[in-house]
Amino acid sequence: YIFQEDTLIPWKTVYDNLEFVLKKKISKEEINLRIKKYLEMVGLNGIEGEYPNSLSGGMKRRVGIARAFSFPSSYLFMDEPFEFLDIKIKNEIMEYFIKLQNMENKTVIFITHDIESAVSLGEKIVVFSNKPTKIKKIFKNPYPKEKNKEKKEKLKVEIEKLFL
Template sequence: MELLNNYEVQIKDLCKSYENHKVLHNFSMNFTKNKITVITGPSGCGKTTLLNIIGSIEKEYSGQVISPNNSISYIFQEDRLLPNLTVYENIAFVLKSTMSKEDMNAIINKYLNMVKLSEYKHKLPSKLSGGMKRRVAIARAFAYKSRLLLMDEPFKGLDDKLKMEIIDEFLKLHKEDRRTVILVTHDMKEAELLGDIICSMPSVE
Protein backbone atom coordinates (compact mmCIF):
# COMPACT_ATOMS: atom_id res chain seq x y z
CA MET A 1 0.00 0.00 0.00
CA GLU A 2 1.70 3.20 -1.17
CA LEU A 3 0.90 6.64 0.25
CA LEU A 4 -0.58 8.77 -2.54
CA ASN A 5 0.71 12.31 -2.96
CA ASN A 6 -2.48 14.11 -1.89
CA TYR A 7 -2.93 12.06 1.29
CA GLU A 8 -1.18 12.47 4.65
CA VAL A 9 -2.58 9.25 6.13
CA GLN A 10 -4.11 6.20 4.48
CA ILE A 11 -5.94 3.44 6.34
CA LYS A 12 -7.21 0.20 4.87
CA ASP A 13 -9.18 -2.64 6.49
CA LEU A 14 -8.32 -1.55 10.02
CA CYS A 15 -9.56 -3.86 12.78
CA LYS A 16 -9.19 -3.41 16.53
CA SER A 17 -10.80 -5.22 19.46
CA TYR A 18 -10.46 -5.02 23.23
CA GLU A 19 -11.01 -8.56 24.50
CA ASN A 20 -14.42 -9.48 23.04
CA HIS A 21 -15.43 -5.90 22.19
CA LYS A 22 -14.91 -5.01 18.53
CA VAL A 23 -14.14 -1.29 18.16
CA LEU A 24 -13.04 -1.02 14.52
CA HIS A 25 -13.84 -3.54 11.79
CA ASN A 26 -12.54 -3.32 8.22
CA PHE A 27 -12.34 0.47 8.54
CA SER A 28 -10.79 2.31 5.59
CA MET A 29 -10.22 6.04 5.17
CA ASN A 30 -7.86 8.51 3.53
CA PHE A 31 -6.88 11.82 5.14
CA THR A 32 -6.07 14.63 2.72
CA LYS A 33 -2.91 16.69 3.12
CA ASN A 34 -3.25 20.24 4.49
CA LYS A 35 -6.95 19.82 5.28
CA ILE A 36 -8.86 19.69 8.57
CA THR A 37 -10.77 16.41 8.74
CA VAL A 38 -13.34 16.28 11.55
CA ILE A 39 -14.55 12.90 12.80
CA THR A 40 -17.85 12.66 14.65
CA GLY A 41 -19.85 9.69 15.86
CA PRO A 42 -21.40 8.10 18.95
CA SER A 43 -19.38 7.25 22.05
CA GLY A 44 -17.59 3.92 21.72
CA CYS A 45 -17.43 3.92 17.92
CA GLY A 46 -13.62 4.01 17.91
CA LYS A 47 -12.79 7.68 17.30
CA THR A 48 -10.12 7.96 20.01
CA THR A 49 -8.81 4.48 19.19
CA LEU A 50 -8.37 5.58 15.57
CA LEU A 51 -6.34 8.64 16.64
CA ASN A 52 -4.20 6.49 18.95
CA ILE A 53 -3.44 4.09 16.11
CA ILE A 54 -2.53 6.92 13.72
CA GLY A 55 -0.36 8.45 16.46
CA SER A 56 1.41 5.10 17.10
CA ILE A 57 0.19 5.01 20.70
CA GLU A 58 -1.91 1.93 20.06
CA LYS A 59 0.23 -0.61 18.21
CA GLU A 60 -1.85 -3.81 18.32
CA TYR A 61 -4.28 -3.95 15.41
CA SER A 62 -4.70 -5.54 12.01
CA GLY A 63 -4.91 -3.73 8.70
CA GLN A 64 -2.71 -1.16 7.01
CA VAL A 65 -1.86 2.32 8.29
CA ILE A 66 0.57 4.66 6.56
CA SER A 67 1.29 7.94 8.36
CA PRO A 68 4.26 10.23 9.12
CA ASN A 69 4.43 9.12 12.75
CA ASN A 70 7.70 10.97 13.34
CA SER A 71 6.05 14.39 12.89
CA ILE A 72 2.89 14.45 15.00
CA SER A 73 1.37 16.72 17.64
CA TYR A 74 -1.45 15.33 19.77
CA ILE A 75 -4.02 17.11 21.94
CA PHE A 76 -5.40 14.36 24.18
CA GLN A 77 -8.70 14.38 26.05
CA GLU A 78 -6.54 14.49 29.20
CA ASP A 79 -4.16 17.42 29.56
CA ARG A 80 -1.00 15.32 30.19
CA LEU A 81 1.04 18.24 31.49
CA LEU A 82 4.27 17.51 33.35
CA PRO A 83 3.41 18.41 36.96
CA ASN A 84 6.92 19.48 37.99
CA LEU A 85 7.30 21.98 35.12
CA THR A 86 5.78 25.43 34.79
CA VAL A 87 3.41 26.34 31.96
CA TYR A 88 6.33 27.85 30.03
CA GLU A 89 8.54 24.82 30.69
CA ASN A 90 5.82 22.39 29.58
CA ILE A 91 5.78 24.01 26.16
CA ALA A 92 9.56 24.46 26.03
CA PHE A 93 9.97 20.74 26.74
CA VAL A 94 8.70 19.83 23.24
CA LEU A 95 10.49 22.70 21.48
CA LYS A 96 13.98 22.96 22.97
CA SER A 97 15.58 20.42 20.65
CA THR A 98 14.12 22.01 17.51
CA MET A 99 14.99 25.73 17.71
CA SER A 100 17.11 28.41 19.33
CA LYS A 101 16.26 29.79 22.77
CA GLU A 102 15.25 33.14 21.27
CA ASP A 103 12.92 31.57 18.70
CA MET A 104 11.49 29.26 21.34
CA ASN A 105 10.71 32.17 23.65
CA ALA A 106 8.91 34.03 20.86
CA ILE A 107 6.88 30.95 19.89
CA ILE A 108 5.88 30.17 23.47
CA ASN A 109 4.80 33.74 24.13
CA LYS A 110 2.82 33.79 20.88
CA TYR A 111 0.77 30.73 21.74
CA LEU A 112 0.31 31.56 25.41
CA ASN A 113 -1.05 34.90 24.30
CA MET A 114 -3.38 33.12 21.88
CA VAL A 115 -4.92 31.05 24.70
CA LYS A 116 -4.83 34.03 27.09
CA LEU A 117 -2.41 32.54 29.61
CA SER A 118 0.64 34.79 29.30
CA GLU A 119 0.43 35.91 32.93
CA TYR A 120 0.43 32.29 34.13
CA LYS A 121 3.55 31.09 32.30
CA HIS A 122 5.56 30.65 35.49
CA LYS A 123 2.81 28.72 37.32
CA LEU A 124 2.82 24.97 37.90
CA PRO A 125 -0.13 22.94 36.57
CA SER A 126 -1.35 22.37 40.14
CA LYS A 127 -2.09 26.11 40.35
CA LEU A 128 -4.32 26.08 37.26
CA SER A 129 -7.98 25.27 36.77
CA GLY A 130 -9.03 22.40 34.52
CA GLY A 131 -9.90 24.77 31.68
CA MET A 132 -6.55 26.52 31.98
CA LYS A 133 -4.67 23.22 31.81
CA ARG A 134 -6.61 22.40 28.64
CA ARG A 135 -5.52 25.71 27.13
CA VAL A 136 -1.86 24.98 27.95
CA ALA A 137 -2.18 21.61 26.20
CA ILE A 138 -3.64 23.36 23.14
CA ALA A 139 -0.83 25.94 23.11
CA ARG A 140 1.81 23.20 23.42
CA ALA A 141 0.43 21.20 20.50
CA PHE A 142 0.04 24.27 18.28
CA ALA A 143 3.56 25.47 19.08
CA TYR A 144 5.23 22.24 17.92
CA LYS A 145 5.47 22.47 14.14
CA SER A 146 4.38 18.96 13.24
CA ARG A 147 3.19 17.84 9.85
CA LEU A 148 0.14 16.17 11.39
CA LEU A 149 -1.95 17.46 14.30
CA LEU A 150 -4.29 15.03 16.10
CA MET A 151 -6.98 16.66 18.28
CA ASP A 152 -9.26 14.61 20.55
CA GLU A 153 -12.11 16.80 21.88
CA PRO A 154 -9.62 19.70 22.09
CA PHE A 155 -12.04 22.37 23.31
CA LYS A 156 -13.81 20.27 25.91
CA GLY A 157 -14.23 22.13 29.21
CA LEU A 158 -13.79 25.63 27.74
CA ASP A 159 -16.55 28.21 28.01
CA ASP A 160 -18.25 29.14 24.74
CA LYS A 161 -16.67 32.58 24.40
CA LEU A 162 -13.10 31.36 24.87
CA LYS A 163 -13.75 28.32 22.69
CA MET A 164 -14.86 30.52 19.80
CA GLU A 165 -11.87 32.83 20.23
CA ILE A 166 -9.42 29.89 20.13
CA ILE A 167 -11.20 28.32 17.15
CA ASP A 168 -10.97 31.63 15.30
CA GLU A 169 -7.24 31.90 16.05
CA PHE A 170 -6.69 28.28 15.07
CA LEU A 171 -8.33 28.80 11.67
CA LYS A 172 -6.08 31.82 11.07
CA LEU A 173 -3.03 29.72 11.99
CA HIS A 174 -4.12 26.92 9.71
CA LYS A 175 -4.25 29.30 6.77
CA GLU A 176 -0.59 30.10 7.48
CA ASP A 177 0.95 26.67 8.15
CA ARG A 178 -1.53 24.38 6.34
CA ARG A 179 -0.67 21.33 8.40
CA THR A 180 -2.90 18.26 8.18
CA VAL A 181 -5.39 18.09 11.07
CA ILE A 182 -7.55 15.18 12.26
CA LEU A 183 -10.01 16.33 14.92
CA VAL A 184 -12.51 14.29 16.94
CA THR A 185 -15.56 16.00 18.42
CA HIS A 186 -19.16 15.36 19.47
CA ASP A 187 -20.01 19.02 18.84
CA MET A 188 -21.51 19.50 15.37
CA LYS A 189 -21.10 23.27 15.61
CA GLU A 190 -17.35 22.77 16.12
CA ALA A 191 -17.31 20.32 13.22
CA GLU A 192 -19.03 22.76 10.87
CA LEU A 193 -16.78 25.66 11.89
CA LEU A 194 -13.51 23.74 11.61
CA GLY A 195 -13.92 20.95 9.10
CA ASP A 196 -12.83 21.04 5.47
CA ILE A 197 -14.01 17.43 5.52
CA ILE A 198 -16.52 16.02 8.03
CA CYS A 199 -17.18 12.32 8.45
CA SER A 200 -19.23 10.30 10.91
CA MET A 201 -18.01 6.96 12.23
CA PRO A 202 -20.78 4.39 12.86
CA SER A 203 -20.75 2.02 15.79
CA VAL A 204 -19.48 -1.46 15.01
CA GLU A 205 -22.32 -3.96 15.35
Protein backbone atom coordinates in the same frame (compact mmCIF):
# COMPACT_ATOMS: atom_id res chain seq x y z
CA TYR B 1 -1.33 16.16 19.57
CA ILE B 2 -4.10 17.70 21.66
CA PHE B 3 -5.53 15.10 24.00
CA GLN B 4 -9.05 14.77 25.35
CA GLU B 5 -7.72 15.18 28.89
CA ASP B 6 -5.29 17.82 30.06
CA THR B 7 -1.77 16.44 29.71
CA LEU B 8 0.33 19.20 31.18
CA ILE B 9 3.18 17.95 33.36
CA PRO B 10 2.16 19.09 36.87
CA TRP B 11 5.66 19.70 38.24
CA LYS B 12 6.66 21.87 35.27
CA THR B 13 5.69 25.50 34.74
CA VAL B 14 3.72 26.56 31.67
CA TYR B 15 6.99 27.65 30.05
CA ASP B 16 8.64 24.32 30.89
CA ASN B 17 5.65 22.37 29.52
CA LEU B 18 6.02 24.07 26.14
CA GLU B 19 9.82 23.91 26.21
CA PHE B 20 9.65 20.16 26.91
CA VAL B 21 8.22 19.41 23.45
CA LEU B 22 10.46 21.91 21.65
CA LYS B 23 13.90 21.49 23.21
CA LYS B 24 15.28 18.86 20.83
CA LYS B 25 13.60 20.34 17.76
CA ILE B 26 14.68 24.00 17.68
CA SER B 27 17.29 26.35 19.17
CA LYS B 28 16.94 27.91 22.64
CA GLU B 29 16.43 31.38 21.12
CA GLU B 30 13.68 30.09 18.85
CA ILE B 31 12.08 28.28 21.81
CA ASN B 32 11.80 31.52 23.77
CA LEU B 33 10.25 33.33 20.79
CA ARG B 34 7.78 30.52 20.05
CA ILE B 35 6.61 30.16 23.62
CA LYS B 36 6.00 33.89 23.94
CA LYS B 37 4.27 34.05 20.54
CA TYR B 38 1.92 31.11 21.05
CA LEU B 39 0.98 31.94 24.63
CA GLU B 40 0.16 35.46 23.49
CA MET B 41 -1.93 34.10 20.61
CA VAL B 42 -4.11 32.10 23.02
CA GLY B 43 -4.42 35.03 25.42
CA LEU B 44 -2.09 33.69 28.11
CA ASN B 45 0.94 35.95 27.96
CA GLY B 46 2.47 36.51 31.39
CA ILE B 47 1.65 33.09 32.88
CA GLU B 48 4.86 31.34 31.83
CA GLY B 49 5.93 30.82 35.45
CA GLU B 50 2.60 29.36 36.65
CA TYR B 51 2.11 25.66 37.40
CA PRO B 52 -0.84 23.71 35.94
CA ASN B 53 -2.56 23.32 39.32
CA SER B 54 -3.02 27.11 39.47
CA LEU B 55 -4.75 27.26 36.06
CA SER B 56 -8.43 26.91 35.22
CA GLY B 57 -9.57 24.09 32.91
CA GLY B 58 -9.90 26.50 29.99
CA MET B 59 -6.43 27.93 30.60
CA LYS B 60 -4.94 24.43 30.69
CA ARG B 61 -6.66 23.63 27.41
CA ARG B 62 -5.28 26.82 25.83
CA VAL B 63 -1.77 25.93 27.03
CA GLY B 64 -2.23 22.52 25.39
CA ILE B 65 -3.30 24.15 22.12
CA ALA B 66 -0.35 26.57 22.26
CA ARG B 67 1.99 23.63 22.91
CA ALA B 68 0.61 21.63 19.99
CA PHE B 69 0.72 24.54 17.54
CA SER B 70 4.21 25.62 18.63
CA PHE B 71 5.61 22.21 17.75
CA PRO B 72 7.28 22.40 14.32
CA SER B 73 5.21 19.98 12.26
CA SER B 74 2.75 19.99 9.40
CA TYR B 75 0.19 17.81 11.19
CA LEU B 76 -1.92 18.10 14.30
CA PHE B 77 -4.11 15.43 15.88
CA MET B 78 -6.93 16.50 18.21
CA ASP B 79 -8.90 13.97 20.26
CA GLU B 80 -12.05 15.59 21.70
CA PRO B 81 -10.10 18.75 22.68
CA PHE B 82 -13.23 20.66 23.74
CA GLU B 83 -14.70 17.90 25.91
CA PHE B 84 -15.71 18.93 29.44
CA LEU B 85 -15.54 22.67 28.71
CA ASP B 86 -18.44 25.03 29.27
CA ILE B 87 -19.87 26.61 26.12
CA LYS B 88 -18.26 30.03 26.67
CA ILE B 89 -14.76 28.59 27.14
CA LYS B 90 -15.30 26.13 24.28
CA ASN B 91 -16.22 28.96 21.90
CA GLU B 92 -13.25 31.05 23.02
CA ILE B 93 -10.85 28.15 22.52
CA MET B 94 -12.34 27.40 19.10
CA GLU B 95 -11.69 31.04 18.15
CA TYR B 96 -8.06 30.69 19.27
CA PHE B 97 -7.82 27.46 17.30
CA ILE B 98 -9.15 29.16 14.14
CA LYS B 99 -6.72 32.04 14.60
CA LEU B 100 -3.77 29.66 14.96
CA GLN B 101 -4.92 27.43 12.11
CA ASN B 102 -5.26 30.41 9.77
CA MET B 103 -1.70 31.39 10.62
CA GLU B 104 -0.10 27.93 10.57
CA ASN B 105 -2.31 26.05 8.08
CA LYS B 106 -1.52 22.60 9.51
CA THR B 107 -3.30 19.46 8.40
CA VAL B 108 -5.56 18.67 11.36
CA ILE B 109 -7.30 15.41 12.17
CA PHE B 110 -10.03 16.29 14.64
CA ILE B 111 -11.85 13.45 16.38
CA THR B 112 -15.14 14.48 17.96
CA HIS B 113 -18.69 13.44 18.74
CA ASP B 114 -19.72 17.10 18.68
CA ILE B 115 -21.30 17.78 15.28
CA GLU B 116 -21.40 21.54 15.90
CA SER B 117 -17.63 21.66 16.51
CA ALA B 118 -16.99 19.53 13.43
CA VAL B 119 -19.10 21.84 11.26
CA SER B 120 -17.47 24.94 12.75
CA LEU B 121 -13.90 23.77 12.15
CA GLY B 122 -13.83 21.00 9.55
CA GLU B 123 -13.28 21.30 5.83
CA LYS B 124 -14.05 17.62 5.34
CA ILE B 125 -16.24 15.74 7.81
CA VAL B 126 -16.12 11.96 7.87
CA VAL B 127 -18.96 10.23 9.71
CA PHE B 128 -18.30 6.69 10.90
CA SER B 129 -20.75 3.90 11.67
CA ASN B 130 -20.91 1.89 14.86
CA LYS B 131 -18.96 -1.37 15.07
CA PRO B 132 -17.82 -2.71 12.77
CA THR B 133 -16.57 0.79 11.99
CA LYS B 134 -17.01 1.92 8.42
CA ILE B 135 -17.30 5.27 6.73
CA LYS B 136 -20.98 6.21 6.60
CA LYS B 137 -20.59 9.41 4.62
CA ILE B 138 -18.07 12.14 3.82
CA PHE B 139 -19.21 15.76 3.76
CA LYS B 140 -17.29 18.55 2.09
CA ASN B 141 -17.87 21.60 4.26
CA PRO B 142 -18.10 24.78 2.17
CA TYR B 143 -18.30 26.93 5.34
CA PRO B 144 -15.41 26.02 7.64
CA LYS B 145 -14.35 28.75 10.03
CA GLU B 146 -17.23 31.01 8.88
CA LYS B 147 -19.45 32.76 11.37
CA ASN B 148 -22.64 32.33 9.29
CA LYS B 149 -24.75 30.19 11.60
CA GLU B 150 -27.56 29.60 9.09
CA LYS B 151 -25.25 27.94 6.57
CA LYS B 152 -23.62 25.81 9.25
CA GLU B 153 -26.99 24.80 10.67
CA LYS B 154 -28.06 23.29 7.31
CA LEU B 155 -24.95 21.11 7.21
CA LYS B 156 -25.37 20.15 10.88
CA VAL B 157 -28.97 19.03 10.23
CA GLU B 158 -27.84 16.98 7.22
CA ILE B 159 -25.22 15.20 9.32
CA GLU B 160 -27.65 14.63 12.21
CA LYS B 161 -30.07 12.86 9.83
CA LEU B 162 -27.52 10.04 9.56
CA PHE B 163 -28.08 9.24 13.23
CA LEU B 164 -31.89 9.11 13.17
